[in-house]
Amino acid sequence: MIELRTPTQIEQMKPAGRFVADVLTALREHAAVGVNLLELDELAHKMIKDRGAESCYIDYHPSFGAMPFGKVLCTSVNDGVLHGLPFDYKLADGDLLSVDFAASVDGWVADSALSVVVGTPRQEDLDLIETTTQALAAGIDAARVGNKVGDISHAIASVAREKGLKINTQFGGHGVGRTMHGDPHIANDGRPGRGFKLQPGLVIAIEPWFLHTTDEIYTDKDGWTLRSVDGSRGAHMEHTVAVTDDGPLILTARD
Template sequence: MIRLKSPSEIATMREAGRVVARTLAAVAEAARAGVSLSELDELAADLISAAGADPSFLGYRPTWASTRYPGVLCLSVNDAIVHGIPDGRVLRDGDLLSIDCGAYVEGFHADAAITVGVGDLDDRARHLSETTRLALEEGIAAVAVGGRLSDISHAVETVARGAGYGVPPNMGGHGIGTKMHEDPHLANTGRPGRGVRLREGMVLAIEPMLIESGRDRARTARDGWTVLTGDGSRAAHWEHSVAVTGDGPVILTLP
């Protein structure tokens, strides 16, 4: 069931979104060669707590997971697409790092992700990240009251396929509100004009994930969480939480 949010509820989600945005910016700045993923996670935990918010991911256990998520952030390096666990791995020059952060305020969540380079990033990795960010922008631009959910999916896929990138199957965005993952599921591929009609008050986490090799293959690591590309090629992930309004899409996860 899709739950529409009131203007006051969306305003609360905007506060959570600001916390997420500031945390992402700080973690991106701290992501340097020699820094461990666990150190970045500790930084995020401190920032979210200092802002009076709570982390959405820590202890989260969706129906498909065998264990609760152990971190505040999802930190996915190189061939990790999403849900990378922040462990003792130390970042190296040239790594491609996706940072996914969620926080909630007064029971309402916000969720966003960025992909950054550690030190000197090669041109192919830079292009992959920038194309994924562009796919997010085009997906957001397709949000309109009266439109269809698959209009967003089609916009994301058009950018991805046009650049020759793969899209991991059965993965995509989602509704968000009092739960991290709410209806509807938002695929990153699809024909336009299909699916539920977009209504004012819907809030969607739009999150393209692209694979460098162009193959739509992914697998889950032994930790039960990290989703890896099927062929070891690199991936990028960008995300915003977006409210559907009569004046167009409103991005809730900006600073």
């Protein structure tokens, strides 16, 4: 069921968005060569506790997960692009790290993700991150009253196709509110003018993710991490966005 939020409720969602943005900013600054993925998860866990927030991940157990997630972050490295389960791994020079984080503050959820290169970057990784960032911006710009869900999907895909990237539509954006995942599904490819008509009060997570040379993925033996079938690297960007009469409002905007 698609739910619409009142202006007052959107105001109430802002602290969650701000908190999620602050956590991702802290993680981006902390990620460095030699830092363990479990250390990043511990940092986020501490920030959750200090804020009095609640993790959306730690007990999360959808049908595609082998068991409850058990951590508060998704940390996907290199050929891992989504749902990366943190493990005992120290980041190496040149690693492409994607971090996805969602939390609930005062009963409202926000969800966001970013990708960074640790240490010495490869230009192709920087280009992939930039393309994913541009696709997110295009999708957000299409999140306007009167447009349709397909317009968001088409805007994302247009950026990816211009760069010659393939697009997986199995996992994408979604509604956000009292829970992390709700309707509507926001695929990263679609036909303009199709789907649910965007109305004021719709709050959604828009999240393009792409791999260098494929759109095919498989689940790692950890039961969670999604990896490219050909070993190519991936990037993932996400914001929680409210559709308003004044245009799209990014609730998880980072400084």
